[in-house]
Amino acid sequence: MPASKPGRAGGKPVSLVKSILVLHGPNLNLLGGREPRHYGIATLDDINAGLKARGEAAGIQLEAFQSNHEGALVDRVQQAGREGVDFILINPAGYTHTSIALRDALAAVAIPYVEVHLSNVHAREPFRRHSYFSELAVGVIAGLGAQGYELALEFALRYLHTKVSQHGSQKTEKTH
Numbered sequence: 001m002p003a004s005k006p007g008r009a010g011g012k013p014v015s016l017v018k019s020i021l022v023l024h025g026p027n028l029n030l031l032g033g034r035e036p037r038h039y040g041i042a043t044l045d046d047i048n049a050g051l052k053a054r055g056e057a058a059g060i061q062l063e064a065f066q067s068n069h070e071g072a073l074v075d076r077v078q079q080a081g082r083e084g085v086d087f088i089l090i091n092p093a094g095y096t097h098t099s100i101a102l103r104d105a106l107a108a109v110a111i112p113y114v115e116v117h118l119s120n121v122h123a124r125e126p127f128r129r130h131s132y133f134s135e136l137a138v139g140v141i142a143g144l145g146a147q148g149y150e151l152a153l154e155f156a157l158r159y160l161h162t163k164v165s166q167h168g169s170q171k172t173e174k175t176h
Contacts, residue, residue: 018087018160020086021080021088022089023076024064025066026095029044039118046146051153058157074101077109078108078109081111085111087111087112087159088111096121100132103133113137115131116141122142
């Protein structure tokens with residue numbers, strides 16, 4: 001648990017340590033063996049280990065969560081709002097094109113996020129070109145494989161650093 005300051009900001013705990021939540025949607029637990037031409041050979045454990053190491057080096061608390069169940073992802077987003085998570089990296093996977101519930105959960109908690117896709121969704125089947133998440137995202141990264149997560153994390157670290165510098169506090173705000 002991150003060190004906390006006394007009091008709350010907007011009903012959320014105020015933490016001295018910034019936190020990032022990485023959400024992985026359905027079938028991403030199969031990475032490393034699933035359609036490597038689209039998704040590469042890195043496993044989900046490989047991706048998470050790299051992100052956690054970089055987060056630790058930056059002094060960030062980073063948690064990764066994967067589920068094949070839409071409701072579990074919605075619950076985790078709502079929990080992130082209660083915990084005061086500062087930023088989310090999300091690969092909604094197949095829910096990108098179908099989950100209004102997950103989109104609404106992200107909108108409700110108002111935590112800034114980057115949408116990540118391992119494959120270039122724009123070079124694939126037409127149904128993959130529509131995302132319910134992109135219009136609310138701070139940014140979208142697609143087609144760069146596992147490196148897309150790394151780039152999204154670097155962006156999030158810079159984003160959080162800029163927010164702290166601009167506001168002179170530990171609180172972040174969502175801006176679009």
